[in-house]
Amino acid sequence: MQIHTVSAQEWEAARQQLLVKEKAMTRARDALAAERRRMPWLAVEKEYKFEGPNGEASLRDLFEGRHQLIVYRAFYEPGVFGWPDHACRGCSMVADQVAHVAHLNARDTTLVFASRAPQPDIARLKKRMGWEMIPWITVTDSFDADFGVDEWHGTNVFFRDGNKIYRTYFINNRGDEQMGGTWNYLDITPLGRQEVWEDSPEGYPQTPTYKWWNWHDSYVEGAAPDKRWVEVSDAGEAAFRKQSAGTKG
Incomplete structure:
Protein backbone atom coordinates (compact mmCIF):
# COMPACT_ATOMS: atom_id res chain seq x y z
CA MET A 1 0.00 0.00 0.00
CA GLN A 2 1.41 3.34 -1.06
CA ILE A 3 0.96 6.25 1.35
CA HIS A 4 1.13 9.84 0.13
CA THR A 5 1.61 12.30 2.98
CA VAL A 6 1.15 16.08 2.66
CA SER A 7 1.01 19.17 4.84
CA ALA A 8 -2.22 20.16 6.62
CA GLN A 9 -2.75 22.96 4.08
CA GLU A 10 -2.30 20.61 1.11
CA TRP A 11 -4.63 18.05 2.71
CA GLU A 12 -7.36 20.68 3.21
CA ALA A 13 -6.96 21.90 -0.37
CA ALA A 14 -7.40 18.34 -1.64
CA ARG A 15 -10.45 17.87 0.55
CA GLN A 16 -12.04 21.07 -0.73
CA GLN A 17 -11.41 20.01 -4.32
CA LEU A 18 -13.13 16.69 -3.73
CA LEU A 19 -15.95 18.40 -1.80
CA VAL A 20 -17.02 20.23 -4.96
CA LYS A 21 -17.65 16.88 -6.67
CA GLU A 22 -19.32 15.44 -3.59
CA LYS A 23 -21.75 18.35 -3.43
CA ALA A 24 -22.52 17.90 -7.13
CA MET A 25 -23.28 14.24 -6.45
CA THR A 26 -25.58 15.18 -3.57
CA ARG A 27 -27.49 17.61 -5.77
CA ALA A 28 -27.75 14.97 -8.49
CA ARG A 29 -29.07 12.45 -5.95
CA ASP A 30 -31.70 14.93 -4.78
CA ALA A 31 -32.73 15.60 -8.38
CA LEU A 32 -33.06 11.86 -9.03
CA ALA A 33 -35.25 11.46 -5.95
CA ALA A 34 -37.42 14.31 -7.24
CA GLU A 35 -37.85 12.40 -10.51
CA ARG A 36 -38.93 9.31 -8.57
CA ARG A 37 -41.67 11.37 -6.93
CA ARG A 38 -43.02 12.10 -10.40
CA MET A 39 -42.96 8.53 -11.70
CA PRO A 40 -46.28 7.08 -12.87
CA TRP A 41 -47.94 4.54 -10.58
CA LEU A 42 -49.07 1.01 -11.41
CA ALA A 43 -52.39 -0.11 -9.90
CA VAL A 44 -52.20 -3.40 -7.98
CA GLU A 45 -55.38 -5.25 -8.95
CA LYS A 46 -54.58 -8.68 -7.53
CA GLU A 47 -55.27 -9.71 -3.95
CA TYR A 48 -52.27 -11.11 -2.07
CA LYS A 49 -52.19 -13.10 1.14
CA PHE A 50 -49.33 -13.35 3.63
CA GLU A 51 -48.77 -14.95 6.99
CA GLY A 52 -47.72 -12.69 9.82
CA PRO A 53 -47.17 -13.15 13.54
CA ASN A 54 -50.90 -12.56 14.08
CA GLY A 55 -52.11 -14.82 11.26
CA GLU A 56 -53.25 -14.14 7.70
CA ALA A 57 -52.67 -10.65 6.32
CA SER A 58 -53.42 -8.88 3.04
CA LEU A 59 -51.14 -6.47 1.22
CA ARG A 60 -53.32 -3.68 2.56
CA ASP A 61 -52.77 -4.93 6.11
CA LEU A 62 -49.01 -4.59 5.70
CA PHE A 63 -49.33 -0.80 5.51
CA GLU A 64 -50.43 -0.80 9.18
CA GLY A 65 -52.70 2.14 8.42
CA ARG A 66 -49.99 4.25 6.78
CA HIS A 67 -49.92 5.46 3.18
CA GLN A 68 -46.49 4.17 2.13
CA LEU A 69 -45.13 0.63 2.23
CA ILE A 70 -41.62 -0.63 1.46
CA VAL A 71 -41.25 -4.39 1.03
CA TYR A 72 -37.82 -6.01 0.91
CA ARG A 73 -37.73 -9.58 -0.37
CA ALA A 74 -35.30 -11.39 1.92
CA PHE A 75 -34.24 -14.95 1.09
CA TYR A 76 -34.82 -17.11 4.12
CA GLU A 77 -36.40 -20.45 3.26
CA PRO A 78 -35.52 -24.08 2.43
CA GLY A 79 -32.87 -24.23 -0.28
CA VAL A 80 -31.19 -20.96 0.72
CA PHE A 81 -27.59 -21.27 1.93
CA GLY A 82 -27.61 -21.12 5.73
CA TRP A 83 -31.12 -22.50 6.21
CA PRO A 84 -32.54 -22.90 8.81
CA ASP A 85 -30.02 -21.18 11.09
CA HIS A 86 -29.43 -18.18 8.83
CA ALA A 87 -30.97 -16.19 6.02
CA CYS A 88 -29.02 -15.36 2.85
CA ARG A 89 -25.79 -13.59 3.79
CA GLY A 90 -26.52 -10.58 1.57
CA CYS A 91 -30.09 -10.23 2.85
CA SER A 92 -28.77 -10.56 6.40
CA MET A 93 -26.36 -7.68 5.81
CA VAL A 94 -29.30 -5.58 4.63
CA ALA A 95 -31.23 -6.47 7.80
CA ASP A 96 -28.21 -5.59 9.93
CA GLN A 97 -28.14 -2.10 8.39
CA VAL A 98 -31.80 -1.19 8.93
CA ALA A 99 -32.16 1.92 11.08
CA HIS A 100 -34.87 2.08 13.72
CA VAL A 101 -38.18 1.84 11.88
CA ALA A 102 -39.82 4.43 14.16
CA HIS A 103 -38.28 7.17 12.02
CA LEU A 104 -39.89 5.76 8.87
CA ASN A 105 -43.19 5.30 10.69
CA ALA A 106 -43.08 8.99 11.65
CA ARG A 107 -43.07 9.79 7.92
CA ASP A 108 -46.20 7.71 7.24
CA THR A 109 -44.09 4.81 5.95
CA THR A 110 -43.97 1.12 6.89
CA LEU A 111 -41.00 -1.16 6.16
CA VAL A 112 -41.60 -4.91 5.88
CA PHE A 113 -39.32 -7.85 5.08
CA ALA A 114 -40.85 -10.78 3.21
CA SER A 115 -39.64 -14.39 2.92
CA ARG A 116 -41.12 -17.82 2.29
CA ALA A 117 -40.00 -19.27 5.61
CA PRO A 118 -42.78 -20.15 8.09
CA GLN A 119 -43.44 -17.63 10.87
CA PRO A 120 -41.94 -19.76 13.69
CA ASP A 121 -38.62 -19.89 11.81
CA ILE A 122 -38.74 -16.16 11.11
CA ALA A 123 -39.47 -15.38 14.77
CA ARG A 124 -36.52 -17.55 15.86
CA LEU A 125 -34.18 -15.90 13.33
CA LYS A 126 -35.24 -12.38 14.31
CA LYS A 127 -34.61 -13.07 17.98
CA ARG A 128 -31.24 -14.68 17.36
CA MET A 129 -29.99 -11.92 15.06
CA GLY A 130 -31.48 -8.95 16.92
CA TRP A 131 -33.96 -7.99 14.19
CA GLU A 132 -37.07 -7.92 16.38
CA MET A 133 -38.10 -4.41 15.29
CA ILE A 134 -38.37 -5.36 11.59
CA PRO A 135 -41.86 -6.58 10.60
CA TRP A 136 -41.25 -9.83 8.69
CA ILE A 137 -44.00 -11.69 6.89
CA THR A 138 -44.30 -14.99 5.00
CA VAL A 139 -45.08 -14.97 1.26
CA THR A 140 -47.73 -17.61 0.48
CA ASP A 141 -48.65 -16.92 -3.15
CA SER A 142 -47.23 -15.34 -6.33
CA PHE A 143 -46.36 -11.98 -4.77
CA ASP A 144 -42.61 -12.48 -5.19
CA ALA A 145 -42.89 -13.64 -8.81
CA ASP A 146 -45.34 -10.86 -9.72
CA PHE A 147 -43.04 -8.16 -8.39
CA GLY A 148 -39.69 -9.37 -9.71
CA VAL A 149 -38.23 -10.86 -6.53
CA ASP A 150 -38.82 -14.60 -6.88
CA GLU A 151 -35.19 -15.42 -7.74
CA TRP A 152 -33.22 -12.48 -6.32
CA HIS A 153 -33.65 -9.87 -3.65
CA GLY A 154 -35.29 -6.54 -4.37
CA THR A 155 -37.21 -3.67 -2.80
CA ASN A 156 -40.73 -2.71 -3.92
CA VAL A 157 -42.51 0.47 -2.89
CA PHE A 158 -46.30 0.83 -2.69
CA PHE A 159 -48.75 3.62 -1.95
CA ARG A 160 -52.21 3.20 -0.46
CA ASP A 161 -54.97 5.64 -1.42
CA GLY A 162 -57.98 4.47 0.56
CA ASN A 163 -58.53 0.88 -0.50
CA LYS A 164 -56.54 1.29 -3.72
CA ILE A 165 -52.90 0.21 -3.81
CA TYR A 166 -50.26 1.25 -6.33
CA ARG A 167 -46.73 0.09 -7.08
CA THR A 168 -44.61 3.23 -7.27
CA TYR A 169 -40.99 2.07 -7.43
CA PHE A 170 -38.66 -0.94 -7.55
CA ILE A 171 -34.93 -1.26 -6.93
CA ASN A 172 -32.66 -4.32 -6.86
CA ASN A 173 -29.14 -5.60 -7.48
CA ARG A 174 -26.55 -3.00 -6.40
CA GLY A 175 -29.32 -0.49 -5.86
CA ASP A 176 -30.22 -2.39 -2.70
CA GLU A 177 -26.74 -1.90 -1.25
CA GLN A 178 -27.58 1.61 -0.09
CA MET A 179 -30.77 0.53 1.65
CA GLY A 180 -31.03 0.45 5.43
CA GLY A 181 -30.79 4.13 6.32
CA THR A 182 -33.92 6.19 6.94
CA TRP A 183 -33.03 8.78 4.28
CA ASN A 184 -32.31 6.25 1.55
CA TYR A 185 -35.60 4.50 2.19
CA LEU A 186 -37.57 7.76 2.15
CA ASP A 187 -35.83 8.84 -1.06
CA ILE A 188 -37.37 5.90 -2.96
CA THR A 189 -40.91 6.59 -1.74
CA PRO A 190 -43.44 8.67 -3.70
CA LEU A 191 -43.68 11.28 -0.92
CA GLY A 192 -39.94 11.46 -0.23
CA ARG A 193 -38.60 12.92 3.02
CA GLN A 194 -41.57 15.32 3.14
CA GLU A 195 -39.42 18.32 4.04
CA VAL A 196 -39.88 21.81 2.60
CA TRP A 197 -36.56 21.93 0.75
CA GLU A 198 -37.49 19.03 -1.52
CA ASP A 199 -38.63 19.49 -5.11
CA SER A 200 -41.99 17.69 -4.91
CA PRO A 201 -45.22 18.01 -6.90
CA GLU A 202 -47.69 20.58 -5.66
CA GLY A 203 -49.86 19.35 -2.81
CA TYR A 204 -47.40 16.79 -1.46
CA PRO A 205 -47.06 16.83 2.35
CA GLN A 206 -44.02 18.77 3.53
CA THR A 207 -42.94 20.00 6.96
Missing part, protein backbone atom coordinates in the same frame (compact mmCIF):
# COMPACT_ATOMS: atom_id res chain seq x y z
CA PRO A 208 -40.05 22.26 8.07
CA THR A 209 -36.64 20.64 7.80
CA TYR A 210 -35.37 18.83 10.91
CA LYS A 211 -38.41 19.76 13.01
CA TRP A 212 -40.07 16.32 12.91
CA TRP A 213 -36.89 14.50 14.02
CA ASN A 214 -37.10 12.79 17.38
CA TRP A 215 -35.65 10.04 19.54
CA HIS A 216 -36.99 6.74 18.25
CA ASP A 217 -38.87 6.10 21.51
CA SER A 218 -40.42 9.56 21.71
CA TYR A 219 -42.55 9.99 18.59
CA VAL A 220 -46.16 10.93 19.35
CA GLU A 221 -48.53 11.03 16.39
CA GLY A 222 -49.89 14.52 15.77
CA ALA A 223 -47.67 16.16 18.40
CA ALA A 224 -46.23 19.61 17.67
CA PRO A 225 -42.42 19.83 17.34
CA ASP A 226 -40.62 20.34 20.63
CA LYS A 227 -39.93 24.08 21.04
CA ARG A 228 -36.41 23.58 22.35
CA TRP A 229 -35.55 21.31 19.42
CA VAL A 230 -36.94 23.93 17.01
CA GLU A 231 -34.54 26.48 18.49
CA VAL A 232 -31.58 24.11 18.33
CA SER A 233 -32.29 22.98 14.75
CA ASP A 234 -32.88 26.55 13.56
CA ALA A 235 -29.49 27.57 14.94
CA GLY A 236 -27.84 24.56 13.36
CA GLU A 237 -29.45 25.17 9.97
CA ALA A 238 -28.35 28.82 10.03
CA ALA A 239 -24.78 27.75 10.83
CA PHE A 240 -24.80 25.19 8.03
CA ARG A 241 -26.02 27.74 5.52
CA LYS A 242 -23.37 30.26 6.59
CA GLN A 243 -20.66 27.62 6.30
CA SER A 244 -21.96 26.47 2.91
CA ALA A 245 -22.06 30.03 1.59
CA GLY A 246 -18.38 30.37 2.33
CA THR A 247 -17.48 27.09 0.67
CA LYS A 248 -16.78 26.86 -3.03
CA GLY A 249 -19.20 24.63 -5.00
Whole structure:
Protein backbone atom coordinates (compact mmCIF):
# COMPACT_ATOMS: atom_id res chain seq x y z
CA MET A 1 0.00 0.00 0.00
CA GLN A 2 1.41 3.34 -1.06
CA ILE A 3 0.96 6.25 1.35
CA HIS A 4 1.13 9.84 0.13
CA THR A 5 1.61 12.30 2.98
CA VAL A 6 1.15 16.08 2.66
CA SER A 7 1.01 19.17 4.84
CA ALA A 8 -2.22 20.16 6.62
CA GLN A 9 -2.75 22.96 4.08
CA GLU A 10 -2.30 20.61 1.11
CA TRP A 11 -4.63 18.05 2.71
CA GLU A 12 -7.36 20.68 3.21
CA ALA A 13 -6.96 21.90 -0.37
CA ALA A 14 -7.40 18.34 -1.64
CA ARG A 15 -10.45 17.87 0.55
CA GLN A 16 -12.04 21.07 -0.73
CA GLN A 17 -11.41 20.01 -4.32
CA LEU A 18 -13.13 16.69 -3.73
CA LEU A 19 -15.95 18.40 -1.80
CA VAL A 20 -17.02 20.23 -4.96
CA LYS A 21 -17.65 16.88 -6.67
CA GLU A 22 -19.32 15.44 -3.59
CA LYS A 23 -21.75 18.35 -3.43
CA ALA A 24 -22.52 17.90 -7.13
CA MET A 25 -23.28 14.24 -6.45
CA THR A 26 -25.58 15.18 -3.57
CA ARG A 27 -27.49 17.61 -5.77
CA ALA A 28 -27.75 14.97 -8.49
CA ARG A 29 -29.07 12.45 -5.95
CA ASP A 30 -31.70 14.93 -4.78
CA ALA A 31 -32.73 15.60 -8.38
CA LEU A 32 -33.06 11.86 -9.03
CA ALA A 33 -35.25 11.46 -5.95
CA ALA A 34 -37.42 14.31 -7.24
CA GLU A 35 -37.85 12.40 -10.51
CA ARG A 36 -38.93 9.31 -8.57
CA ARG A 37 -41.67 11.37 -6.93
CA ARG A 38 -43.02 12.10 -10.40
CA MET A 39 -42.96 8.53 -11.70
CA PRO A 40 -46.28 7.08 -12.87
CA TRP A 41 -47.94 4.54 -10.58
CA LEU A 42 -49.07 1.01 -11.41
CA ALA A 43 -52.39 -0.11 -9.90
CA VAL A 44 -52.20 -3.40 -7.98
CA GLU A 45 -55.38 -5.25 -8.95
CA LYS A 46 -54.58 -8.68 -7.53
CA GLU A 47 -55.27 -9.71 -3.95
CA TYR A 48 -52.27 -11.11 -2.07
CA LYS A 49 -52.19 -13.10 1.14
CA PHE A 50 -49.33 -13.35 3.63
CA GLU A 51 -48.77 -14.95 6.99
CA GLY A 52 -47.72 -12.69 9.82
CA PRO A 53 -47.17 -13.15 13.54
CA ASN A 54 -50.90 -12.56 14.08
CA GLY A 55 -52.11 -14.82 11.26
CA GLU A 56 -53.25 -14.14 7.70
CA ALA A 57 -52.67 -10.65 6.32
CA SER A 58 -53.42 -8.88 3.04
CA LEU A 59 -51.14 -6.47 1.22
CA ARG A 60 -53.32 -3.68 2.56
CA ASP A 61 -52.77 -4.93 6.11
CA LEU A 62 -49.01 -4.59 5.70
CA PHE A 63 -49.33 -0.80 5.51
CA GLU A 64 -50.43 -0.80 9.18
CA GLY A 65 -52.70 2.14 8.42
CA ARG A 66 -49.99 4.25 6.78
CA HIS A 67 -49.92 5.46 3.18
CA GLN A 68 -46.49 4.17 2.13
CA LEU A 69 -45.13 0.63 2.23
CA ILE A 70 -41.62 -0.63 1.46
CA VAL A 71 -41.25 -4.39 1.03
CA TYR A 72 -37.82 -6.01 0.91
CA ARG A 73 -37.73 -9.58 -0.37
CA ALA A 74 -35.30 -11.39 1.92
CA PHE A 75 -34.24 -14.95 1.09
CA TYR A 76 -34.82 -17.11 4.12
CA GLU A 77 -36.40 -20.45 3.26
CA PRO A 78 -35.52 -24.08 2.43
CA GLY A 79 -32.87 -24.23 -0.28
CA VAL A 80 -31.19 -20.96 0.72
CA PHE A 81 -27.59 -21.27 1.93
CA GLY A 82 -27.61 -21.12 5.73
CA TRP A 83 -31.12 -22.50 6.21
CA PRO A 84 -32.54 -22.90 8.81
CA ASP A 85 -30.02 -21.18 11.09
CA HIS A 86 -29.43 -18.18 8.83
CA ALA A 87 -30.97 -16.19 6.02
CA CYS A 88 -29.02 -15.36 2.85
CA ARG A 89 -25.79 -13.59 3.79
CA GLY A 90 -26.52 -10.58 1.57
CA CYS A 91 -30.09 -10.23 2.85
CA SER A 92 -28.77 -10.56 6.40
CA MET A 93 -26.36 -7.68 5.81
CA VAL A 94 -29.30 -5.58 4.63
CA ALA A 95 -31.23 -6.47 7.80
CA ASP A 96 -28.21 -5.59 9.93
CA GLN A 97 -28.14 -2.10 8.39
CA VAL A 98 -31.80 -1.19 8.93
CA ALA A 99 -32.16 1.92 11.08
CA HIS A 100 -34.87 2.08 13.72
CA VAL A 101 -38.18 1.84 11.88
CA ALA A 102 -39.82 4.43 14.16
CA HIS A 103 -38.28 7.17 12.02
CA LEU A 104 -39.89 5.76 8.87
CA ASN A 105 -43.19 5.30 10.69
CA ALA A 106 -43.08 8.99 11.65
CA ARG A 107 -43.07 9.79 7.92
CA ASP A 108 -46.20 7.71 7.24
CA THR A 109 -44.09 4.81 5.95
CA THR A 110 -43.97 1.12 6.89
CA LEU A 111 -41.00 -1.16 6.16
CA VAL A 112 -41.60 -4.91 5.88
CA PHE A 113 -39.32 -7.85 5.08
CA ALA A 114 -40.85 -10.78 3.21
CA SER A 115 -39.64 -14.39 2.92
CA ARG A 116 -41.12 -17.82 2.29
CA ALA A 117 -40.00 -19.27 5.61
CA PRO A 118 -42.78 -20.15 8.09
CA GLN A 119 -43.44 -17.63 10.87
CA PRO A 120 -41.94 -19.76 13.69
CA ASP A 121 -38.62 -19.89 11.81
CA ILE A 122 -38.74 -16.16 11.11
CA ALA A 123 -39.47 -15.38 14.77
CA ARG A 124 -36.52 -17.55 15.86
CA LEU A 125 -34.18 -15.90 13.33
CA LYS A 126 -35.24 -12.38 14.31
CA LYS A 127 -34.61 -13.07 17.98
CA ARG A 128 -31.24 -14.68 17.36
CA MET A 129 -29.99 -11.92 15.06
CA GLY A 130 -31.48 -8.95 16.92
CA TRP A 131 -33.96 -7.99 14.19
CA GLU A 132 -37.07 -7.92 16.38
CA MET A 133 -38.10 -4.41 15.29
CA ILE A 134 -38.37 -5.36 11.59
CA PRO A 135 -41.86 -6.58 10.60
CA TRP A 136 -41.25 -9.83 8.69
CA ILE A 137 -44.00 -11.69 6.89
CA THR A 138 -44.30 -14.99 5.00
CA VAL A 139 -45.08 -14.97 1.26
CA THR A 140 -47.73 -17.61 0.48
CA ASP A 141 -48.65 -16.92 -3.15
CA SER A 142 -47.23 -15.34 -6.33
CA PHE A 143 -46.36 -11.98 -4.77
CA ASP A 144 -42.61 -12.48 -5.19
CA ALA A 145 -42.89 -13.64 -8.81
CA ASP A 146 -45.34 -10.86 -9.72
CA PHE A 147 -43.04 -8.16 -8.39
CA GLY A 148 -39.69 -9.37 -9.71
CA VAL A 149 -38.23 -10.86 -6.53
CA ASP A 150 -38.82 -14.60 -6.88
CA GLU A 151 -35.19 -15.42 -7.74
CA TRP A 152 -33.22 -12.48 -6.32
CA HIS A 153 -33.65 -9.87 -3.65
CA GLY A 154 -35.29 -6.54 -4.37
CA THR A 155 -37.21 -3.67 -2.80
CA ASN A 156 -40.73 -2.71 -3.92
CA VAL A 157 -42.51 0.47 -2.89
CA PHE A 158 -46.30 0.83 -2.69
CA PHE A 159 -48.75 3.62 -1.95
CA ARG A 160 -52.21 3.20 -0.46
CA ASP A 161 -54.97 5.64 -1.42
CA GLY A 162 -57.98 4.47 0.56
CA ASN A 163 -58.53 0.88 -0.50
CA LYS A 164 -56.54 1.29 -3.72
CA ILE A 165 -52.90 0.21 -3.81
CA TYR A 166 -50.26 1.25 -6.33
CA ARG A 167 -46.73 0.09 -7.08
CA THR A 168 -44.61 3.23 -7.27
CA TYR A 169 -40.99 2.07 -7.43
CA PHE A 170 -38.66 -0.94 -7.55
CA ILE A 171 -34.93 -1.26 -6.93
CA ASN A 172 -32.66 -4.32 -6.86
CA ASN A 173 -29.14 -5.60 -7.48
CA ARG A 174 -26.55 -3.00 -6.40
CA GLY A 175 -29.32 -0.49 -5.86
CA ASP A 176 -30.22 -2.39 -2.70
CA GLU A 177 -26.74 -1.90 -1.25
CA GLN A 178 -27.58 1.61 -0.09
CA MET A 179 -30.77 0.53 1.65
CA GLY A 180 -31.03 0.45 5.43
CA GLY A 181 -30.79 4.13 6.32
CA THR A 182 -33.92 6.19 6.94
CA TRP A 183 -33.03 8.78 4.28
CA ASN A 184 -32.31 6.25 1.55
CA TYR A 185 -35.60 4.50 2.19
CA LEU A 186 -37.57 7.76 2.15
CA ASP A 187 -35.83 8.84 -1.06
CA ILE A 188 -37.37 5.90 -2.96
CA THR A 189 -40.91 6.59 -1.74
CA PRO A 190 -43.44 8.67 -3.70
CA LEU A 191 -43.68 11.28 -0.92
CA GLY A 192 -39.94 11.46 -0.23
CA ARG A 193 -38.60 12.92 3.02
CA GLN A 194 -41.57 15.32 3.14
CA GLU A 195 -39.42 18.32 4.04
CA VAL A 196 -39.88 21.81 2.60
CA TRP A 197 -36.56 21.93 0.75
CA GLU A 198 -37.49 19.03 -1.52
CA ASP A 199 -38.63 19.49 -5.11
CA SER A 200 -41.99 17.69 -4.91
CA PRO A 201 -45.22 18.01 -6.90
CA GLU A 202 -47.69 20.58 -5.66
CA GLY A 203 -49.86 19.35 -2.81
CA TYR A 204 -47.40 16.79 -1.46
CA PRO A 205 -47.06 16.83 2.35
CA GLN A 206 -44.02 18.77 3.53
CA THR A 207 -42.94 20.00 6.96
CA PRO A 208 -40.05 22.26 8.07
CA THR A 209 -36.64 20.64 7.80
CA TYR A 210 -35.37 18.83 10.91
CA LYS A 211 -38.41 19.76 13.01
CA TRP A 212 -40.07 16.32 12.91
CA TRP A 213 -36.89 14.50 14.02
CA ASN A 214 -37.10 12.79 17.38
CA TRP A 215 -35.65 10.04 19.54
CA HIS A 216 -36.99 6.74 18.25
CA ASP A 217 -38.87 6.10 21.51
CA SER A 218 -40.42 9.56 21.71
CA TYR A 219 -42.55 9.99 18.59
CA VAL A 220 -46.16 10.93 19.35
CA GLU A 221 -48.53 11.03 16.39
CA GLY A 222 -49.89 14.52 15.77
CA ALA A 223 -47.67 16.16 18.40
CA ALA A 224 -46.23 19.61 17.67
CA PRO A 225 -42.42 19.83 17.34
CA ASP A 226 -40.62 20.34 20.63
CA LYS A 227 -39.93 24.08 21.04
CA ARG A 228 -36.41 23.58 22.35
CA TRP A 229 -35.55 21.31 19.42
CA VAL A 230 -36.94 23.93 17.01
CA GLU A 231 -34.54 26.48 18.49
CA VAL A 232 -31.58 24.11 18.33
CA SER A 233 -32.29 22.98 14.75
CA ASP A 234 -32.88 26.55 13.56
CA ALA A 235 -29.49 27.57 14.94
CA GLY A 236 -27.84 24.56 13.36
CA GLU A 237 -29.45 25.17 9.97
CA ALA A 238 -28.35 28.82 10.03
CA ALA A 239 -24.78 27.75 10.83
CA PHE A 240 -24.80 25.19 8.03
CA ARG A 241 -26.02 27.74 5.52
CA LYS A 242 -23.37 30.26 6.59
CA GLN A 243 -20.66 27.62 6.30
CA SER A 244 -21.96 26.47 2.91
CA ALA A 245 -22.06 30.03 1.59
CA GLY A 246 -18.38 30.37 2.33
CA THR A 247 -17.48 27.09 0.67
CA LYS A 248 -16.78 26.86 -3.03
CA GLY A 249 -19.20 24.63 -5.00
